[in-house]
Amino acid sequence: MSIQQAVAQDMLWRMLLPQAFAVLPFGMVAAFYFKAASTQLQEQVYLYVNLVDVGCSLVSFVLSAFIGEMSQPERLGRKTVLVYLAVVDSLPIAALHLTQNYRLFLVVRFTAAFIGAQMPNFAAIAVINSWITDWATPDQKISLNAKLMGALFGLFAVSPLLGAGLSFAGCSMTNLLYLTAALKLLHPLFLLLVFPNTQATELAAQRNRCETPAALSSTGPLKARDVTRRSAFSMQRVVGAWKYLAHWHPKVLLITCISATVGKGFQKNLPLYLTKELGANPATLNTSIGISSLVTLLLQWYVVPWHSRLPGSSSNIWILLGTVAEFGHILVIAGSRSLAPVLAASWLQALAATTDPVLTSAVSRCSNIQKTSGVEDPGADQGLILGSLTGLKTLCSCGGPLIMTALLHITSPQKSFVVLALLMCPALMVAIQLYFESKHMDNPWESEYNGLRKTMVQGKEHTV
Numbered sequence: 001m002s003i004q005q006a007v008a009q010d011m012l013w014r015m016l017l018p019q020a021f022a023v024l025p026f027g028m029v030a031a032f033y034f035k036a037a038s039t040q041l042q043e044q045v046y047l048y049v050n051l052v053d054v055g056c057s058l059v060s061f062v063l064s065a066f067i068g069e070m071s072q073p074e075r076l077g078r079k080t081v082l083v084y085l086a087v088v089d090s091l092p093i094a095a096l097h098l099t100q101n102y103r104l105f106l107v108v109r110f111t112a113a114f115i116g117a118q119m120p121n122f123a124a125i126a127v128i129n130s131w132i133t134d135w136a137t138p139d140q141k142i143s144l145n146a147k148l149m150g151a152l153f154g155l156f157a158v159s160p161l162l163g164a165g166l167s168f169a170g171c172s173m174t175n176l177l178y179l180t181a182a183l184k185l186l187h188p189l190f191l192l193l194v195f196p197n198t199q200a201t202e203l204a205a206q207r208n209r210c211e212t213p214a215a216l217s218s219t220g221p222l223k224a225r226d227v228t229r230r231s232a233f234s235m236q237r238v239v240g241a242w243k244y245l246a247h248w249h250p251k252v253l254l255i256t257c258i259s260a261t262v263g264k265g266f267q268k269n270l271p272l273y274l275t276k277e278l279g280a281n282p283a284t285l286n287t288s289i290g291i292s293s294l295v296t297l298l299l300q301w302y303v304v305p306w307h308s309r310l311p312g313s314s315s316n317i318w319i320l321l322g323t324v325a326e327f328g329h330i331l332v333i334a335g336s337r338s339l340a341p342v343l344a345a346s347w348l349q350a351l352a353a354t355t356d357p358v359l360t361s362a363v364s365r366c367s368n369i370q371k372t373s374g375v376e377d378p379g380a381d382q383g384l385i386l387g388s389l390t391g392l393k394t395l396c397s398c399g400g401p402l403i404m405t406a407l408l409h410i411t412s413p414q415k416s417f418v419v420l421a422l423l424m425c426p427a428l429m430v431a432i433q434l435y436f437e438s439k440h441m442d443n444p445w446e447s448e449y450n451g452l453r454k455t456m457v458q459g460k461e462h463t464v
Helices: 003-027 030-070 078-099 102-115 122-135 138-168 173-194 198-208 213-219 235-248 250-276 282-308 316-335 339-344 346-352 355-364 369-373 382-397 399-410 413-423 425-438 444-463
Strands: none
Touching: 003 030, 003 078, 003 122, 003 138, 003 173, 003 198, 030 078, 030 102, 030 122, 030 138, 030 235, 030 250, 030 282, 030 382, 030 399, 078 102, 078 122, 078 173, 078 198, 122 138, 122 198, 122 355, 122 382, 138 173, 138 282, 138 355, 235 250, 235 382, 250 282, 250 316, 250 355, 250 382, 250 399, 250 413, 250 425, 282 316, 282 339, 282 346, 282 355, 316 339, 316 346, 316 355, 316 413, 316 425, 339 346, 355 382, 382 399, 399 413, 413 425
């Protein structure tokens, strides 16, 4: 085993172990969430759930870039921010699991969003993605981001089985809710005990990149900067990060925004639709979740990393396959009048999930320009860049539930899903364009990186 493989394996389990306690508490009782929403909210279920989700997304849009910036190693650090987010994420879960009152859950969820809580917390995922860029090489990033996504979906596949097993053994739903609330408290504890701090991450970067301590301290990605010289966080810096993304990654931004809009509207309403319109019971929902999660685990943990190591391979194929799968999955659901086609098409959701880690890796690959060119890199602050991308993603995700809420008031759920599928068409066309572009260049993302580096160096020489 090489040094790079040893470092990657060590950092990987330190990243994934705490995440198990973020996923299990929800996955073990996921069917209860949907049943409680349908039973307690009845005819208003789509309206209330979508409006609260939109409100939380708007709040997250404002906070995500700030959270990402605060996670920078020279500020609070990745670990401190992740522990904080794990604590505040426990509040809405505790409210529902201890009271079984879904209306109270919606109130607490919306209120807690103002202090960073989300379900799921994409700001926390962005912090983890930024942490990966702190120590991983460009070749490792797609593999690690894919494994992170695959592990999360794998946990979603296992957790309903654990919940069903405990129920079969005689554990009541009330006791199961209490147990999962207690498990959620282990999430911040394991982050505190296991997740690497800034110093440990810096040492891992040194070993992984085979750098000497002197070289790392002078040019490394985690070099502590003079905090007094560092500009304060402001919306101007966030807008600068958005301009950076729009200028250097316009296609990534377009696909990300459309996928977030359509995906959130679809995924938020699919379980409610299956429960309310097609009469799905908890076992059926768990089966659907289990199938898609297991296929996602296989794709993200094995297939995507294997493909990324092939000579001449292009990650753009996963962007194309993911957007096609999202488009096809929505159309299958829209045309289904029974649960059998829904279960048969569960694997499409898994294929659609391959897009996100590839897009994130494309953005994070431009994080090393400052080190190689000696000029100030607008993409060096990966916490701010990926946090801003997450903020835009959550802002766009507001559109999906709003569109579905409006459509469900004027037409049937099936026709509403067809409209969502049609909204995917621009992303599908851009994905096709990206795929064919990759046929004519070895690595379009690295070409984008080299173009940015060349432009910045020329600008520096011109200034001098």
